[in-house]
Amino acid sequence: xxxxxxxxxxxxxxxxxILARVxxxxxxxxxxxxxxxxxxxxxxxxxxxxxxxxxxxxxGTAVSRAVGxxxxxxxxxxxxxxxxxxxxxxxxLPGAPWAVGLALGGAAFVGARLATVFRAVCVACGRPKxxxxxxxxxxxxxxxxxxxxxxMNGTVSMWAVLYFGQSLIVGACCLAWLIVRWGRPRCEWxxxxxxxxxxxxxxxxxxxxxxxxxxxxxxxxxxxxxxxxGVYAAAQRVVNVGFVPVTALxxxxxxxxxxxxxxxxxxxxxxALKLAMPIVAYSIVAGAVLWLFADPIAQLxxxxxxxxxxxxxGMTPLLLVQSLAYPFADALTGSGNQKVRSAVQVGTLALSxxxxxxxxxxxxxxxxxxxxxxxQAVALGTFAWGAPRLIGSRVxxx
Numbered sequence: 034x035x036x037x038x039x040x041x042x043x044x045x046x047x048x049x050x051i052l053a054r055v056x057x058x059x060x061x062x063x064x065x066x067x068x069x070x071x072x073x074x075x076x077x078x079x080x081x082x083x084x085x086x087x088x089x090x091x092x093g094t095a096v097s098r099a100v101g102x103x104x105x106x107x108x109x110x111x112x113x114x115x116x117x118x119x120x121x122x123x124x125x126l127p128g129a130p131w132a133v134g135l136a137l138g139g140a141a142f143v144g145a146r147l148a149t150v151f152r153a154v155c156v157a158c159g160r161p162k163x164x165x166x167x168x169x170x171x172x173x174x175x176x177x178x179x180x181x182x183x184x185m186n187g188t189v190s191m192w193a194v195l196y197f198g199q200s201l202i203v204g205a206c207c208l209a210w211l212i213v214r215w216g217r218p219r220c221e222w223x224x225x226x227x228x229x230x231x232x233x234x235x236x237x238x239x240x241x242x243x244x245x246x247x248x249x250x251x252x253x254x255x256x257x258x259x260x261x262x263g264v265y266a267a268a269q270r271v272v273n274v275g276f277v278p279v280t281a282l283x284x285x286x287x288x289x290x291x292x293x294x295x296x297x298x299x300x301x302x303x304x305a306l307k308l309a310m311p312i313v314a315y316s317i318v319a320g321a322v323l324w325l326f327a328d329p330i331a332q333l334x335x336x337x338x339x340x341x342x343x344x345x346x347g348m349t350p351l352l353l354v355q356s357l358a359y360p361f362a363d364a365l366t367g368s369g370n371q372k373v374r375s376a377v378q379v380g381t382l383a384l385s386x387x388x389x390x391x392x393x394x395x396x397x398x399x400x401x402x403x404x405x406x407x408x409q410a411v412a413l414g415t416f417a418w419g420a421p422r423l424i425g426s427r428v429x430x431x
Contacts, residue, residue, distance in 0.1 A: 035277070035278055035281035035282070036165050037161070037164045037165025037166070037167070037168035037169060037281075038168055038277045038280065038281045039277060040165065040168055040169040040172055041168035041169060041171055041172040042172070042274050042277050043172065044169075044172025044173060044175065044176050045172055045175060046274065047176060047179075048172075048175045048176055048178075048179045049267075049270055050333055050334060051179045051180075051182075051183050052179055052182070052192065053263075053267060053334040053335060053338060054334070054335040055179075055182055055183055055186065055187065055192075056188075056189060056192065057263070057335075057337050058259075058260045058263035058264060058267075058337030058338055059259045059260050059263060059337070060188070060189045060259075060263075061263040061266065061267065062250075062259035062260055062261070062262030062263030062264075062266060063129065063133075063189055063259045063262070064133075064137075064189050064192065064193070065250050065262055065263065065266035066126060066129070066250050066251055066253075066259065066262050067122070067126065067129050067133055067134050067137055067193075068137050068141070069250040069251050070118060070121050070122065070125070070126070070134070070251060071118060071134070071137045071138050071140070071141035071142070072141060073251075074114045074117055074118055074121075074138075074141070074142070075114075075141045075142060075145065075146070076235070076236040076237075077110060077113075077114060077117075077236045078107055078110045078111050078114045078141075078142045078146055079103075079106075079107065079146050079149060079232075079235075079236065080106050080107075080110060080228075080229065080232025080233065080235065080236045081231060081232040081233075081234070081235020081236055082103040082106065082107065082146065082149060082150055082153065082232070083149050083150075083152065083153040084153075084235050084366060084371075085099075085102075085103065085228070085231060085232065085235065086099045086100065086103055086150060086153035086154060086157060087153050087156055087157045087287060087288055087291070088291055089102070090153075090154065090157035090158065091157055091288050091291055091292070095215075096154055096157075096158065096211075096215040097215050097216045097217065097218055097219050098218075098219055098220070098221070099154070099157075100150055100154065100211055100215070100218040101218030101219040101220035102220045102221070102224065102228055103150050103153075104150070104218055104220070105220040105222075105225065105228075106225070106228055106229065106232060107142075107146050111142050111143065114138065114142050115135070115138055115142065118134055118135075118138045119131065119134065119135075122134045125251060125255055126251070126255070130189075130190060132190060132193070133189060133190055133193040136190075136193035136194050136196065136197040137193050137196060137197065139197045139200070139201070140196050140197045140199075140200035140201070141200075143200070143201060143204060144197070144199075144200030144201040144202075144203060144204035144205075145200055145204065146204070147203075147204030147205070147207050147208050148167065148171070148200075148203055148204050148207050150207070150208075150211070151163075151164075151167060151207035151208070151210070151211060152164055152167070152284075154211060154215075155167075156284060156285070156287060156288065157288060161285060163210075167203070167206075167207060170203065170206070171199075171203045174199040174202055174203055175199055177199070178192075178195040178196065178198070178199045179192075179195075181195060182195060231371075234371045234372055234375050235371060235375075237375045237378070237379060249265070249385070249389050249393070249401040249404060249405060250262050250265060250266055250269075250401075252386070252389040252390060252393050252401070253265060253389075253393055253397070253398065253401055260337065261397045261398050262398075263337065263338070264337075264338060264340045264341050264344055264398050265344055265398035265401050265402070267334055267338055267341045267344075268341050268344035268345040268347075268348055268398075269348065271323065271330055271341075271345055272323065272345065272348045272349070272351060272352065275316075275319040275320070275323060275352050276352070276355070276356060278315060278319075279312055279315065279316075279356045279359065280359075282308070282312075283308075283359055283360060283363060286304070287363065289304055289367075290304055290305075290363045290364055290366065290367025290368075291366075291367045292367075293367060293368075294364070294366075294367030294368030294369060295368075297368060298364065298365070298368040298370060298421055298424050299421075300368075301363075301364035301365075301367045301368040302361065302364045302368075302421055304360070304364060304367075305360035305361045305363065305364040305417075308360045309357060309360070312356050312357055312360070313353065313357060315356075316352045316353040316356045316357070317353065319352055320349040320350065320352045320353060321349075323345060323346075323349050323352070324345075324346050324349050327341075327342040327343075327345040327346050328342045330342070330345065331345070340398070343399075344398050344399075344402060347399065347402040347403075347406075348402055348405070348406075350406055351405060351406060351409055354406065354409045354410050354413050355409045355413075357413055357417070358409065358412050358413040358416050358417070361413070361416035361417045361421075362374055362377075362378075362412075362416045364421075365377075365416065365420060368424075370420070370424055373420050373423070373424060374416075374420075377412065377415045377416060377419075377420055378412070380415075381408050381409075381411055381412040381415070382408075384407070384408050384411060385404050385405065385407075385408035388400075388403070388404035388407060388408065389401060389404045392404055
């Protein structure tokens with residue numbers, strides 16, 4: 034999974050640099066702000082498809098059935114997501130072009146969701162090599178898309194169409210492979226209500242999690258400028274590269290949290306504790322590397338991104354805080370405490386939103402960086418210590 038993510042991120046790094054140079058800070062900022070809204074809504078299309086597919090297959094459900102149930106839910110929720118996206122664009126970003134929003138929505142609600150189901154099946158069935166192939170293919174398709182944009186000196190609207198097309202190509206290939214390997218997806222309508230109920234908890238948690246990194250861009254676009262969003266989003270993209278080894282590791286062992294969690298929160302938390310020291314050591318090294326190379330990275334992006342170096346250095350502590358929070362959050366999910374995880378993430382999101390509203394109008398991207406660190410630190414403390422103690426006290430009283 035590390036190899037696959039590395040290949041994709043390597044290719045996307047090239048895409049990112051070219052895209053920043055073609056669109057500039059303002060154009061890149063507008064693209065990032067609209068995509069952030071789509072990312073916020075995407076979990077409510079997926080409704081926990083990744084975790085539920087992994088869980089179902091790990092417990093003996095046929096792959097074709099697990100895939101079919103996930104696709105049924107997505108088919109029902111996608112039209113609602115498009116309606117919600119148009120409403121949010123009207124209320125939050127009234128000047129944003131609707132065509133760009135719809136194109137990016139198609140990428141987030143359709144293509145990316147098919148790829149998510151593919152990843153879940155590969156993880157549950159112990160086939161991470163296939164994820165590596167898909168990740169490399171996704172990066173290659175994006176590189177081809179940005180090459181077309183560069184050749185034609187395109188606009189944000191053109192990139193939105195290309196972005197949707199490449200996402201749909203990857204998603205269709207993923208679905209075709211699943212059908213060839215495990216047969217046509219099948220679903221059971223009688224399980225829809227239960228699936229929706231379980232999925233809502235996952236959707237709330239995933240939306241809150243993605244909102245940590247996306248809602249601040251939307252707030253910045255509303256109270257500051259697209260240029261500030263471009264600087265902040267560029268730094269965030271670079272920091273996200275640092276998370277790749279951590280997410281690859283956690284993705285590979287994700288089913289273990291469910292296996293250990295069947296014996297209680299303590300066993301699932303033990304898995305997280307085993308990962309803590311390696312994650313801390315890696316995060317410190319990766320953060321130091323990003324700090325040292327912040328200036329060359331900003332220069333590579335071209336004009337308009339000069340302040341990206343400062344934003345990047347301000348975000349490096351997030352590598353440690355956020356990376357350490359992931360395994361403890363997965364321990365809650367694996368032990369059947371997804372409701373607790375969702376509540377923590379919604380509370381942290383509310384804190385982040387309040388801080389962004391208070392700080393961003395006065396400090397721009399610096400306010401967004403500060404808000405992100407404070408909210409993630411609170412999340413880490415709650416996932417690692419607060420929530421397990423609360424669950425343990427409830428079990429003792431029971």
